[in-house]
Amino acid sequence: MVIGINIILAVSLNLVSGFTGQLSLGHATFMGIGAYTATLFALKLHVPFLVALIIGAATAAFFGFIIGVPTLRLKGDYLAIATLGFGEIMRNILLNLKITGGPMGLRGIPKITNIYIVAAAVILVIFSLNRIMNSRVGKSFIAIREDELAAEAMGINTTNFKILAFAIGAFYAGIAGGLFAFLFRYINPNNFGFMKSIEILCMVVLGGMGNTSGAVLGATILTILPEFLRSVSPVISQYRMVFYGILLVVMMIVRPQGLLSDTSFDFLKSSVFGKIKVKKIAEKGGQ
């Protein structure tokens, strides 16, 4: 189930950083906003789980929009640092608000998240994401990554589309946050700190930037690996985070483009069927 949640986080960050090319170091923050909002709505207002989940995600998307407006005018490293700053601000707000329970966090959340709900969420997220990426909107995201100036010359309002990517990514992350809260039944601000953001980024980079299948694979591997190493032997268990680190270092040296960069399931589908489709259209056009 944790794998599923991490998959949602990885594919949503991949939308922002991989497809649209905007490096964000504060993705876990949106997860946190989703988790806290959903939890508070469920605990204080007794809103049903699904509704709370959606409200949490929508709130995260709203914050994505609010944060996106000023920061997405920045580029590359500057944007990364700005999102980092935003993450710290949110963490501190959560630590100091009364309603969020401060550093104690929120406890007593009912356990509702189960494997079916997670599976359904993962499928819905990936399905809708694929639809978006194959549409005019998704193509605009990729165009912005490829060349912002040219994208603007093609009539794409780059700032708006970057904000849109940010908000959609935040929405999905908010869903992941809600699922997380109702799975572990306890949340505190440190669940959604800088380290979590980096962990999500590692999944995306390991799997291959700009590739949904890659993000899924990256999330799966980086979720299972520490647990797997823990179970092998006590010695390895002790050093499992070292292995984790070594894996990342080796990966970046041997295959910096990520596990799946060009060769993925998406790619198979779009290349084989896509080419046939294009050929057909070409023949039709040629006649």
Added chain:
Amino acid sequence: MTLLEGKDLTMVFGGLAALDSVDININKGEILSLIGPNGAGKTTLFNLLTGVYSPTRGSICFKQREIKNLKPYDITKMGIARTFQNIRLFGEMSVLDNVIIGQHCRTNTGVFGAIFRGPATRKEEKKVRDRAMDILNFVGLAGEAGEKAKNLPYGKQRRLEMARALATDPDLILLDEPAAGMNPQETNELINLIDKINDMGKTVLLIEHDMKLVMGISQRIMVLDYGKKIADGPPEKVRNDEKVIKAYLGDRAGKEVRAC
């Protein structure tokens, strides 16, 4: 009829005036060439007309509307498209997708339309694909539609840039050195293509160093030197203009002095 009118256009970078009160008139349906030595301000003028920069001074009227403070994407929507001197394609995307992106400002599928893919979205997608293929046929790239843009040879990349600009359905198309790095045969094909684009009723503004191309297809030539306009007129007149010859070949007297 005037399609675009720029008056007193001045662009200052730091202390340097890249353009110094240049007037430019583009008539509907013509092919106007912009020439001048390197650093004369040609590309700066392009960037002003397409909204990449906002001019320090002056005004730009396109279809009777002031556009100097509009963003590039708004200007594209109004009907000005451009290509870039250093090719700027979306390299990782297919040739077809590059042209589809060009139609961005003429379509309006949003996020929800994309997720639910209703009939309107499907219809728009089909229309966009068909039109993209038509344009690729027009520039002769239909066979490469599924190829990644970055894998095309240089000459074809240039043509794809033009296809992408055409896809925005412009009234005025700005070509920034389209023949740069092309061999004579490719240049000839390019001349044909520009003529064909002009025949479609599109107005063309061209920056070019290849004099054969410039003299061959331009109805009018405008010459810039050090940010100032030094000549404007039909090719025969500009070719023999004293100032133009001086700007390109240097001052005869000066050369003789140096030779001694």
